[in-house]
Amino acid sequence: MSDTPPESQFPRPDELLPHRAPFLLVDEIVELQPGERCVALWHLTGDEEFFAGHFPGRPTLPGVLMVEALAQTAGLAAASATSLEGKLALFGGIDKARFRRQVTPGDTLRLEATINRLSARAGKASGTASVDGRAACEASMMFLIANAAD
Known part of the structure; x- marks a missing residue:
């Protein structure tokens, strides 16, 4: 019996994004419909540097x-x-963030984003971030499309 987790059927985020x-x-993609929808996870360990200053005593x-x-x-x-x-895709704007x-x-943040409109020049998406099925953040976003090599 191996302790190695099974290989994901989806690419790693760093294979698709320049970040x-x-x-x-x-951290990982759990659902992907190319050009339409993605569900991903961000596992927050507590070791992230921003927790130390936001907020001390109540990260x-x-x-x-x-x-x-x-x-x-x-x-x-x-x-x-x-x-x-x-x-x-370059971040172009945020609307209706709550x-x-x-x-x-x-916490593990479950990130769900749906592309609402996509063209060769720009797009719009909406998303929800949740923990244990409870919404933590909702937002509509706009992005611009640029050449990756510019």
């Missing part, structure tokens, strides 16, 4: 990082579209 530590906020994931994690999840859905090969609950060390 790298410490700013890659998505809380900053809301802006939840929104960025949702944008990265939408970026995974967009980057997996064959029509965007060699392209890069924060519903605190996220703390030890």
Whole structure:
């Protein structure tokens, strides 16, 4: 019997996104419909540096990082579209961001993003970040499409 986890059927986030530590906020992809939808996980260990200062004595994931994690999840859905090969989705805007609950060390943030519109130049997505089935953040996002090599 092996202790090695089974190989995921989905690519690693760093195979689709240009982000790298410490700013890659998505640990694994658990669902992917290329160009349409992505569900990913971010496992918060408590060792992340931002917890030390936000807030001492009551560590809380900053809301802006939840929104960025949702944008990265939408970026995974967009980057997996064959029509965007060699392209890069750049965060273009946030609408209707709402924060519903605190996220703390030890939580696993489930990130769900759906592409609502996608063209060769731009797109719109909506997403929800949740912990244990309870919404922590909801947002609508816009992104621009650029050449990856620029």
